[in-house]
Amino acid sequence: MNPENYLYLSSILFVIGAVGVLVRRNAIVVFMCIELMLNASNLAFVSFARLNGNIDGQVVAFFVMVVAAAEVVIGLAIIVTIFRTRRSASVDDPNLLKL
Amino acid sequence: MMPHLADGFTSPTFEYQLLAPMLIVFGGAIVGVLVEAFTPRGPRRTVQVALGLVTLVVAFVVLLAVTRPKLGDLAASGTVAIDGPAVFFQGTILVLALLSFLLFVERGVDSAGDAFTPSGATIPGSASERELVAARVSQTEVWPLALFSVGGMMLFVASNDLLTFFVALEVMSLPLYLLVGLARRRRLLSQEAALKYFLLGSFSSAFLLFGSAFLFGYSGSISFTGIYDSLSSGVGLDPLLLIGTGMVAIGLFFKVGAVPFHSWVPDVYQGAPTPVTAFMAAATKVAAFGAMLRIFYVALGDYDWNWRPMFWVVTILTIVVGSILAITQTDIKRMLAYSSVAQAGFILTGVTAASDSGLSSTMFYLVAYGFATIGAFALVTLVRDGTSEATHLSRWAGLGRRSPIIAAVLSLFLLSFAGIPLTSGFIGKFLVFEAAVNGGATPLVIVGAIFSAVAAFFYVRVIVLMYFSDPPDDAPSLALPGAATTLAVAVCAAGTVALGVVPGPVIDLAQEAAAFIR
Amino acid sequence: MNPIVPILFLGLLAFGFAAFSILAGSLSGPKRYSRVKLDAYECGIEPTPQPIGGGRFPVKYYLTAMLFILFDIEIVFLYPWAVAFDQLAIFGLIEMLLFILTLGVAYAYVWRRGGLEWD
Numbered sequence: 183m184n185p186e187n188y189l190y191l192s193s194i195l196f197v198i199g200a201v202g203v204l205v206r207r208n209a210i211v212v213f214m215c216i217e218l219m220l221n222a223s224n225l226a227f228v229s230f231a232r233l234n235g236n237i238d239g240q241v242v243a244f245f246v247m248v249v250a251a252a253e254v255v256i257g258l259a260i261i262v263t264i265f266r267t268r269r270s271a272s273v274d275d276p277n278l279l280k281l
Numbered sequence: 282m283m284p285h286l287a288d289g290f291t292s293p294t295f296e297y298q299l300l301a302p303m304l305i306v307f308g309g310a311i312v313g314v315l316v317e318a319f320t321p322r323g324p325r326r327t328v329q330v331a332l333g334l335v336t337l338v339v340a341f342v343v344l345l346a347v348t349r350p351k352l353g354d355l356a357a358s359g360t361v362a363i364d365g366p367a368v369f370f371q372g373t374i375l376v377l378a379l380l381s382f383l384l385f386v387e388r389g390v391d392s393a394g395d396a397f398t399p400s401g402a403t404i405p406g407s408a409s410e411r412e413l414v415a416a417r418v419s420q421t422e423v424w425p426l427a428l429f430s431v432g433g434m435m436l437f438v439a440s441n442d443l444l445t446f447f448v449a450l451e452v453m454s455l456p457l458y459l460l461v462g463l464a465r466r467r468r469l470l471s472q473e474a475a476l477k478y479f480l481l482g483s484f485s486s487a488f489l490l491f492g493s494a495f496l497f498g499y500s501g502s503i504s505f506t507g508i509y510d511s512l513s514s515g516v517g518l519d520p521l522l523l524i525g526t527g528m529v530a531i532g533l534f535f536k537v538g539a540v541p542f543h544s545w546v547p548d549v550y551q552g553a554p555t556p557v558t559a560f561m562a563a564a565t566k567v568a569a570f571g572a573m574l575r576i577f578y579v580a581l582g583d584y585d586w587n588w589r590p591m592f593w594v595v596t597i598l599t600i601v602v603g604s605i606l607a608i609t610q611t612d613i614k615r616m617l618a619y620s621s622v623a624q625a626g627f628i629l630t631g632v633t634a635a636s637d638s639g640l641s642s643t644m645f646y647l648v649a650y651g652f653a654t655i656g657a658f659a660l661v662t663l664v665r666d667g668t669s670e671a672t673h674l675s676r677w678a679g680l681g682r683r684s685p686i687i688a689a690v691l692s693l694f695l696l697s698f699a700g701i702p703l704t705s706g707f708i709g710k711f712l713v714f715e716a717a718v719n720g721g722a723t724p725l726v727i728v729g730a731i732f733s734a735v736a737a738f739f740y741v742r743v744i745v746l747m748y749f750s751d752p753p754d755d756a757p758s759l760a761l762p763g764a765a766t767t768l769a770v771a772v773c774a775a776g777t778v779a780l781g782v783v784p785g786p787v788i789d790l791a792q793e794a795a796a797f798i799r
Numbered sequence: 800m801n802p803i804v805p806i807l808f809l810g811l812l813a814f815g816f817a818a819f820s821i822l823a824g825s826l827s828g829p830k831r832y833s834r835v836k837l838d839a840y841e842c843g844i845e846p847t848p849q850p851i852g853g854g855r856f857p858v859k860y861y862l863t864a865m866l867f868i869l870f871d872i873e874i875v876f877l878y879p880w881a882v883a884f885d886q887l888a889i890f891g892l893i894e895m896l897l898f899i900l901t902l903g904v905a906y907a908y909v910w911r912r913g914g915l916e917w918d
Contacts, residue, residue, distance in 0.1 A: 189498075196491055203484050212480055219487035223494050230498035238503045239494075242444050244875050246490065249451045251872035253483055255865040256455050260462055260475050262861050266404050267469060292890040314904050318911035 188229035195222035209261045213254075220250045293358035300356055300363075302344040302371060303439075306432040309336030313425030322418065329424040330386055336428060337382065341375040344368065353798055355441060359504055362441035362575070365794030369644055370438040370571035377563045377651045378431045380769045384556035384655070385423060389763030390662050396554040397423050397463045398471075405468040420463055426456035427560065434564055438571030441579070442504040443493040446572065450489065450536070453568060454482050457561060464554040466669035474552025481535070481545045489532025495525030496580070505580035506799045512583050526581060526588055530595075533576070536569035539629060540598040543622045547610075550618035555670065558614065559658035562621050563651040570628055570647055574640060577632070579797045585635040589722075592633040597728050599626030604736045612672045616739065617657055620698055623736050624650055630729050631713035634720030641795035642712035645788055649697065649705030649780050656773030657694040660687055663760045671757035677743065679752030684759050688747045690774050695744060697777045699737040705780030712788070859917060866909060873902055 195218055202215030224243045231239025297304070309332060316328050352368050355361070388395045397420045399413035433453030440446040462475030497503050499521040500511035512522075535542040550558045581588060603623030610616040628650070631643035664671050664680070664687070671677070681688040697706035710733060714726045762770070780787060880887060880895050887894075909915060 192494075196487075199487070200484075203480070209476060209480065213483075216480070216483045216487055219484075220490060223487065223490040226491060226494035227497060230494060230501075233498065234501035236501050238444075239497055242447075242493075242497070242503060244879070245444055245448055247875055248872050249448060251868050252455060253451065255869055256458055257479055257483065258861055258865055260458065260472070260479050263401065263462065264472050264476055267472060292888075311901060311904050314908050318904075318908040 185229050185232045188225060188232075192222045192225035192229060195219075195225065209264070213257050213261065217250060217254070220246060220253075295358075296351075296354060296356040296363075298347050298351055299354060300361065301347055302340040302375070303432055303435045305340040305343060306336060306428055306435060309333070309340075310425045310428035310432060313428055317422060317425065325421050326419045329421045333382055333385075333424040333428060334379070337375055337379045337431070341372065341379070344372055344375065355798065359506065360442050360445045361436070361439045362505075362579075362798055363439055364798040365796050366571065366574065366640065366644065367439040369791065369794040370567055370647075371435045373567050373644075373648050373651060374431060374434045374438070374564050377567065377655060378427070378434075378560065380652075380655045380772060381556060381560035381564065382427065383765040383769040384559055384659055384662070385427065386765040387556070387662070387763050390665070390760035390766065391465065392668065393417075393465065395419060396465055396556050396662065398465045398468060401459070401463050405472075423460060423463065426460055430454075430456040430460070430560075431564070434568035437568045438575065440572065440575070441506070443497060444503055446576065447486075447490055447493060450486060450532075450572070453565070454486065454536075457557075457565065458482060460557045461549055461553040461561075463557075464552070467552075470552045471554065472552075474549045477545055477552075478549045485532045485535030485542065488528045488535075492525045492528025492530075492532065495521045496529065497525075499525060505576065508580040509582060509799055512581070522584070523587070526584070527591065529576060530588065530591060533569060533573045534595055537566055537573065537625045537628075538622050539595050539625050540602040540622065541595075543599070543603070543625075546622055547615045547618040550621070551612060551614045551672075555614070555658050555662045559655045562617075562658065563654045566621070566625065566628075566654075567647045567651055570632070570643060574632060574643060575797065578635070578640065579799055582635075582797075582799075589633060589635060592629060593722065593725060596626055596629040596633055596725055599623070599629060600729055600732045601626075604732045604739075607736065608739045608742075610739075611674050613661055613674055613677060613743070614658075614670075614672050616674070616743070617654075617661070620736070620740070621654065623732070624698065627710060627713060627729060627733075630717045630722070630725055633722050633725060634713075634716040636716060636720050637795050638716040638792075639713075639720055640797075641788070641791040642709070642716040644791040644795065645780075645784070646709035646713050648787060648791075649709040649777070652773045652776035652780070653694040653697040653704075653706065656770050656777065657691060657698075659762075659766055659770045659773070660691045660694070662766070663687060663762055664757050665760050666757045674743065674746065676753065676757050678746050678750035679756070681748035683752055683756060687759065688744075690770060692744045692747070693774055693777060695740040697781070699740040700733050701737070703778075703781045705777045705784070708781060708784040708788075862914060863917075866914060870902070870906070873898075 199215045199218035199222060202218065203212050206212050206215060224246050227239040227242045227246070229239075231237060313329060313332055316325065316332060320328055348363060349368055352363050352365060354363055356363050385395065385397075393414055394417055398410075399416075399418040400410070400420055403410040403413065430453050433449050433451070433456075436445065436449035437453050440449050458475055458479040461478050462472045464471035493503075496508055499519055500508040502508060502511065531542065535545075538546040550562065553561065577585075577588060600623055603619050603621075603626055607616055607619035607623060610619055628643055628646050631639050631646060633639070634642070661670060661672065664677065666676065680691075693704065697704035700706045700710040710729075714729060717723070717726050717729075876898060877895070880891055884891065
């Protein structure tokens with residue numbers, strides 16, 4: 183199969199993630215969309231590694247997975263703290279900082 | 282066929298002398314985690330404070346004594362470049378971090394202790410929180426977190442491939458997301474700021490990563506040197522390259538707080554504990570600009586005719602929007618935040634020059650800006666309403682009569698931001714504008730000069746408010762700064778004056794250092 | 800012998816074992832259904848939304864899950880090392896030991912601060 187198709191797939195996934203971040207209101211879902219964007223980047227890296235015949239892209243994918251896991255932990259910690267305070271995970275509810 | 286691991290594996294080389302400052306900072310952070318695990322609660326804070334300060338000082342000394350004489354080499358198999366700009370930025374980050382750490386230490390200005398909540402995990406206003414406050418417990422995890430962040434910043438400005446670049450960015454940012462949410466006062470605001478910073482920060486990191494993938498796809502190499510080589514041989518108008526450049530730029534514009542990616546700046550600066558705001562505003566900005574300079578001057582150095590138009594637009598927008606929105610602010614932390622957006626625009630003017638003088642002027646500006654920023658935020662912690670900081674501008678009226686020293690020093694920092702002669706800000710603005718004119722960006726300089734005047738208006742407005750208005754009847758209390766804050770403010774004030782009156786040595790240092798290696 | 804045959808055989812064995820277990824369980828075990836048993840299988844939080852402000856919020860689950868993710872994902876670096884273990888020789892061994900040591904520091908922190916205690 184043509185590896186370019188994976189690039190199209192990764193771009194589509196990235197756009198789905200980006201749109202999700204912009205339109206969804208639940209912090210957890212927004213956060214999942216960000217993870218989707220990171221994974222789309224991973225797919226792009228691996229596809230380019232295949233296209234270029236260069237293994238560096240696959241190495242990057244490993245590191246991105248670990249970084250994404252660390253990000254999950256930090257993100258969930260912040261979201262859980264907010265949820266415990268406010269009993270809501272909607273990004274619209276926290277509004278002390280609006281002008 | 283997939284490529285296979287070569288049969289003969291040669292161990293990568295590590296130039297420990299070049300990497301030592303970063304290794305010391307990361308090592309200090311790891312020891313800090315161990316201290317958290319094995320030290321009883323009583324002496325824990327003292328140990329962490331000593332460890333944090335000593336680590337930074339030792340790293341700075343090693344940087345000057347061991348790394349600097351040997352600079353100009355790629356280290357760790359070409360993934361890290363320890364050249365002039367890297368060492369200059371690392372030194373700047375260490376000094377600014379040390380000054381911010383002095384603000385972290387301060388327990389004198391808030392009757393209950395330092396600026397951080399006793400435990401980030403307790404629910405604001407709950408009984409367990411009150412219990413911990415009464416016991417005067419501190420959240421000592423702040424120290425290792427800040428050290429990890431400093432280490433990430435030092436790696437960020439020296440990273441020479443896309444992977445190191447991304448990992449360093451995250452090592453720098455992840456601890457900051459947590460630090461933002463740990464304020465002692467107005468905790469809901471602080472938690473909200475952390476959530477916003479986290480969501481928008483990781484959103485921009487994803488853009489940066491996707492852009493990196495396209496740069497890798499275009500060049501077939503993740504090292505900046507490899508990208509540069511493939512650019513000089515390639516056609517140059519490849520869509521992969523354009524997409525990659527644009528998306529990496531978006532990620533970095535977000536980190537420096539350039540318009541239109543600035544919306545997080547005022548919220549996060551306002552919600553974060555003020556010492557953390559000072560740390561973020563100064564050190565993070567140095568790190569992000571250092572990394573931006575490296576990727577655009579080294580990897581995309583021959584491609585500047587394609588990225589400069591984008592920088593022009595963002596620079597003008599940043600200066601204009603930052604200055605105008607700063608005028609409308611009524612909260613001093615938000616005003617300083619928008620001012621830092623406008624300052625990012627002036628720094629971008631130097632980056633847009635795409636020349637060695639652009640590089641050295643940006644380096645000087647960042648040092649000047651860092652000192653004034655930490656000093657200004659340090660003073661914000663001193664003016665208090667009861668327990669929390671009095672950040673509304675009207676509360677600052679008549680401060681000149683009640684505390685001439687605080688008002689005078691704050692005026693100094695604000696005049697430096699405004700670029701008034703005899704302060705560091707003037708020299709910085711002059712240098713970046715000169716570099717931009719020589720680099721063919723004269724229209725940018727004209728916009729910059731006009732909006733320097735607009736920016737001067739809102740800085741001077743605060744000074745007028747402090748000296749020529751009557752203090753409110755229920756005037757805020759003025760905390761007596763402890764030794765740590767006094768020291769930090771004194772160093773920042775001295776730096777601001779010194780860089781304005783005798784800028785020669787630092788300019789020479791910056792010009793001498795302003796050469797990237799590939 | 801065709802190399803497919805053992806794989807097919809293994810597949811059949813697995814399928815047969817699963818079918819046998821379910822059948823044997825339903826024939827031999829006691830059948831006492833309760834509301835909890837008929838609920839959808841999901842660990843941690845209740846599958847239905849809790850009343851806002853009323854229900855308890857099990858943060859412990861998140862703590863355990865986060866710790867699991869962190870330590871689990873680090874395995875990613877052990878696999879490539881395991882594959883090229885012989886070629887990476889002593890250099891790889893030292894690097895991996897340093898890596899695991901660093902992780903051990905994080906583990907020590909979690910352990911000492913009570914992150915592993917369920918109650």
